[in-house]
Amino acid sequence: MSIHCQLCQSEQLVHSKKIDAKSRGMLDISFCPDCSLVAQAQTPTDEELKIYYSHNYRQDYKNTYSPKSKYIYRAGQAALNRINFLEKHLNLKQKSLIDIGAGGGEFVYMAQQCGLRSSGIEPNLGYSNFSKEQYGVEVKTAMLSDVEDHSADILTLFHVFEHMANPHEVMKKLYRSLKENGYLYIEVPNILQADASPHNIYFKAHLFYYSKHTLISMASRYFEVADIEDQGNLQILFKKRSQVLESPILPTHDAVQMSQERMAKKGWFEYLFLAGGIMKPIFRIERMITEAFIGKKQPKEILDQLLRDSQTSYFLLPKRQLKRAGSWSVAGGFGLVCYELLC
Numbered sequence: 261m262s263i264h265c266q267l268c269q270s271e272q273l274v275h276s277k278k279i280d281a282k283s284r285g286m287l288d289i290s291f292c293p294d295c296s297l298v299a300q301a302q303t304p305t306d307e308e309l310k311i312y313y314s315h316n317y318r319q320d321y322k323n324t325y326s327p328k329s330k331y332i333y334r335a336g337q338a339a340l341n342r343i344n345f346l347e348k349h350l351n352l353k354q355k356s357l358i359d360i361g362a363g364g365g366e367f368v369y370m371a372q373q374c375g376l377r378s379s380g381i382e383p384n385l386g387y388s389n390f391s392k393e394q395y396g397v398e399v400k401t402a403m404l405s406d407v408e409d410h411s412a413d414i415l416t417l418f419h420v421f422e423h424m425a426n427p428h429e430v431m432k433k434l435y436r437s438l439k440e441n442g443y444l445y446i447e448v449p450n451i452l453q454a455d456a457s458p459h460n461i462y463f464k465a466h467l468f469y470y471s472k473h474t475l476i477s478m479a480s481r482y483f484e485v486a487d488i489e490d491q492g493n494l495q496i497l498f499k500k501r502s503q504v505l506e507s508p509i510l511p512t513h514d515a516v517q518m519s520q521e522r523m524a525k526k527g528w529f530e531y532l533f534l535a536g537g538i539m540k541p542i543f544r545i546e547r548m549i550t551e552a553f554i555g556k557k558q559p560k561e562i563l564d565q566l567l568r569d570s571q572t573s574y575f576l577l578p579k580r581q582l583k584r585a586g587s588w589s590v591a592g593g594f595g596l597v598c599y600e601l602l603c
Contacts, residue, residue: 268295278462295511296519298469303425326390327364330551332559335366336566352376355413361420365391365399394559409436416445422466427478435482442500450494452522454535473511480509
């Protein structure tokens, strides 16, 4: 059991029992009142993690050793969102990018189509082989430790960093792996978000539960923030520092207090009535209808169609972007379903 906080080294951790969203077993979760980092108290070794992610993780969480069509479609939509996020700040043409934990390779493929020299690493053999066979992209069966120093302009980690047991060491390795003036793009679940179902927050495989305050602090010795999006999942684009700081910049007292207050408010009432959770069944029906029509398509066909649609139709913007534009509603959702059924 961890006896100190991995961010600020405090030993004044507050423990509570939470339900694992997959197994329904109990997890020992710690909250640090000094910096607000939320973490699992039981941390596996690096060797245990390597074995788990090489052999068991994909089967435990997706029930398959290669992605199903619906997951390919969702990964393709997410990839477009992420590429748009990057394009706000960077000229992507001919930049070298390595996707850490590349899964089935959908982001690597779509980034390549958008002008990046993209590749990836993925510890699961089934998924890394799928990437090469279906998309013809370079995804090595490897761990972060196998990435060479100064080997990329951009590193991406999408729903990967929360699985890593030694985040300070991971940040140090990511810093070394980037070229001068390189960028690090991380997306993780946001422990402070309001629209996450209370029974779908804690997972055995998620060792840390980051807010924007704790993730920025964890990266602060090596990176400074270039952009942040914390509505829903937490996305932060970091720029590599020219010089490493001696110690991390810890969250302020106000940030810690705000995090404590947000954690206390999380619950079914907020999720259902304030964050729109009561409408999610409608969105799930829309998604099920859409995904029912892609089952027989080949993986590359699915991604190529998404790329074409993204260039020609406003209606195929991701839901989060439609929300920002003020256009997402039940009627808008129904219109999107009709549009996709007709195409």
